[in-house]
Amino acid sequence: MDAEKLFDLNQNVEGILIYNGTESSNDPSFFYFTQLARGLFEGSYVFVTRKNLKVITSQLEEETARSEDLDVEVFTSGKQRDDLLKQVTKGITFVGINFSGLSHSDYLSLKEKLPDKEFVDVGESISSLRQIKSERELTKLREAAKIVSKVGEAIPNMLKDGMTENELAALVNYEMMKNGASSPSFDTIAAFGPDAAEPHFSGGKRKLKKGEVVLVDFGAKFQRYCSDMTRTYFFGKPDKEMQEMYETVFKAQEAGFKAIKSGENGKVVDGASRKVIDSSRFKGRFIHGLGHGLGLNVHDHPALSPQGDFYLKENMVVTVEPGVYISKKGGVRIEDDVIVTKNGAEIITSAPRDLQIV
Numbered sequence: 188m189d190a191e192k193l194f195d196l197n198q199n200v201e202g203i204l205i206y207n208g209t210e211s212s213n214d215p216s217f218f219y220f221t222q223l224a225r226g227l228f229e230g231s232y233v234f235v236t237r238k239n240l241k242v243i244t245s246q247l248e249e250e251t252a253r254s255e256d257l258d259v260e261v262f263t264s265g266k267q268r269d270d271l272l273k274q275v276t277k278g279i280t281f282v283g284i285n286f287s288g289l290s291h292s293d294y295l296s297l298k299e300k301l302p303d304k305e306f307v308d309v310g311e312s313i314s315s316l317r318q319i320k321s322e323r324e325l326t327k328l329r330e331a332a333k334i335v336s337k338v339g340e341a342i343p344n345m346l347k348d349g350m351t352e353n354e355l356a357a358l359v360n361y362e363m364m365k366n367g368a369s370s371p372s373f374d375t376i377a378a379f380g381p382d383a384a385e386p387h388f389s390g391g392k393r394k395l396k397k398g399e400v401v402l403v404d405f406g407a408k409f410q411r412y413c414s415d416m417t418r419t420y421f422f423g424k425p426d427k428e429m430q431e432m433y434e435t436v437f438k439a440q441e442a443g444f445k446a447i448k449s450g451e452n453g454k455v456v457d458g459a460s461r462k463v464i465d466s467s468r469f470k471g472r473f474i475h476g477l478g479h480g481l482g483l484n485v486h487d488h489p490a491l492s493p494q495g496d497f498y499l500k501e502n503m504v505v506t507v508e509p510g511v512y513i514s515k516k517g518g519v520r521i522e523d524d525v526i527v528t529k530n531g532a533e534i535i536t537s538a539p540r541d542l543q544i545v
Contacts, residue, residue, distance in 0.1 A: 190220065190235045193283070196312045202276060203235040203283040203309060206293060214288030215411075215483035216313050222323065224410035226251035230268070234275050243271050269300050276301060283309035314488055318480060320502045324412060325526065328481060328504055330367070331414035332524045332535040334407040338362045339418050339538025342403055343545045346395065346422055352377040353391035355403065363407045372406035372413035372485045383419070383518040386475055386510060397423040400517040401545075406485055413485040415506050416536045417522035421544045429519070432469060432511050433542050436519045439463035439509040440540070443477055443491075447507070447525060447532035453495035460509045461493070469511045478506035481524055503527040504535075 193203060207217035207228050220233050221242060228251075231244040241258045245268075252259045260275070262268035276282060282301070286308040289297070298306070320328065338359055345358045355377040363371060378388040379395050383402035395401065399422050406415040419433065439460040446459035457477040464473040476492030481504045489497045491505055499505075508522030521540055526533040 190240070191237060192316055193235075193309060193312050194237050196315075197283055197307060197309050199281050200283040200307050200309060201236070201279040201281050204276065204297075205233045205235075205285055206289060206297065207231050207233075208290060208293050212290040212293060214285060216285050216288055216317070218411050219313070219317055219483055221252075221255065221257060223251065223255055223257075225254075228252075232272060241275055243268060243275065272300060276304065279304070281305050281307055283307050283312075285310040285313055287314075317482055318488060318503050319500055320482065320504055320526075324482065325502065325504070327410045327412035328414065328524070328526075329535050331372070331407050331409040331412050332416070333537075334363055334366045334368050334409060335405060335414045335416040336537040337366050338405065338407075339403075339416055339536070342401075342418065343420060343543055346401060346420065346545050348395060348397065348422075350395050351391060352379055352382065352393050352395075355395075355401075356391060356405075359403060359405050363405065366407075368407035368409060369411075370408050372408045372415065376402070376404035376417075378402045378518075379422075380517055381515050384512045384514050384516060386512060386518070386520070395422055398425070399423070400425065400429060400519065402518060402520060404520065404522065411483055413481055413483070414524055414536065415481060415485050415522060416524065416538065417508055417510075417520045418538060418540075418543075419519045419521060421542070424544055428513075429517065430542065431467075432513075432519045435464055435467045435469055436509050436511055436521055437540065437542070439473070440507055440521050440523070443507040443509065444525065444532050444534065447499065447505075447527055449499055449501040449527055449529050451499050453489055453491045453497050453499060454493060456499070457491045457493055457495060460507070464509060464511060469513075472511040472513060473509055474512060475510065478508050478522075478525075480505055499527045501527055501529050507532075 380399040404417040443460040478491040480487035510520035512518035
C-alpha cells in the first residue's frame with residue numbers, strides 16, 4: 188500500500204498506528220496495510236512509517252503473519268504487547284490513528300498505554316487512499332466478482348416450486364464457498380414475490396410459487412475483498428407490469444454504466460439512472476442510491492447517490508444497482524460491480540442480466 192501518500196497528507200504525523208480489536212471492533216484498515224488474507228489478528232497492531240511497516244501480533248497469528256514476509260514482532264502476554272508498542276513508537280510524538288476504526292474503550296486504553304503521544308486522526312486520509320485500488324486489490328476483487336458470476340448463472344437451476352427463501356439463500360452460500368469464496372460478504376438476500384419489494388429483506392420463510400419474482404442479492408469474499416451482485420428472475424411468466432419494471436431497471440442500469448468514467452461526479456451517475464426510472468410509470472419507486480464502493484467492506488465509500496457529491500477516479504470500484512419496488516407486489520433490482528477506468532467502466536460481474544423466465 189502506498190503509505191507515503193498518507194504522510195504527505197498529514198505532514199506532522201511521524202507514524203501511523205492501526206489497532207485491530209475484537210470481532211465487534213476490528214479495523215479493516217489493518218488488513219489494507221498488511222494485505223493478510225487469513226487469520227483473525229484480534230488485539231494486533233500494525234505500525235507504519237515512511238520507511239517501514241511492522242506487525243505486532245500474538246503467537247496465534249505468527250505463522251500467518253510471516254507468510255506475507257512482513258516485519259513481525261510476536262508477544263506472548265499483554266504486558267509484552269504493551270512493551271513492544273512502546274518500543275516501536277519510541278522517539279515519536281505525533282501518531283496517526285484511525286478514530287473511526289477504534290471503539291471508545293480501545294481509544295482510552297491506547298491513551299493509557301502511550302501517555303506521551305499526541306494522537307492525530309488520519310481516518311479520512313486512509314479512507315481516501317482505500318478508495319483507489321492497487322493492482323493486487325483489483326485482482327482479488329475480480330476473483331470475488333468471478334465467484335458470484337458463476338453462482339448467478341447457476342441460480343435458475345436451483346429454483347424449485349415450494350422451496351423457501353432460506354433454502355435458496357443456503358444454496359447460494361454453498362455455491363459461493365464451493366467456487367472459492369472464504370465466506371459470503373454479507374447475509375444473502377433471497378426474496379420471493381411481495382418480499383422482493385423490501386430492498387433489505389430478511390426473514391426467508393415464504394415458499395416459492397409459480398408466477399412469482401425471485402430477487403437474490405449476494406456477495407462473496409475472496410482474500411477479504413468483497414463482491415456484491417443482485418439478479419432478479421421470474422419463476423414462470425411475469426405479468427406485463429413486472430416485465431415492464433424489469434425492462435426499465437435494465438435500461439436504467441445501462442444508463443448508469445455509460446455515465447461512469449474518471450472525473451465524473453457521483454451525483455451525475457446516479458442521476459443518469461434515476462432519470463430513466465423517473466421518466467417511466469415507476470417514477471419515485473427507485474428509493475435508494477445507485478451504488479456504493481466495494482473493497483474490504485461491502486459498503487465502502489464512495490456512494491453513488493443524489494447526495495454523493497464526489498468525483499470518480501480511475502481504479503475506484505463501485506456497484507451499479509438501480510431498483511424499482513411496489514409494495515405487496517414485488518421488486519426488481521439488477522446489480523453489478525464496476526471498475527472505474529479513465530474513459531468508462533469495466534464491468535467485472537458477468538452473469539446474464541437479461542430477463543430470465545424459469
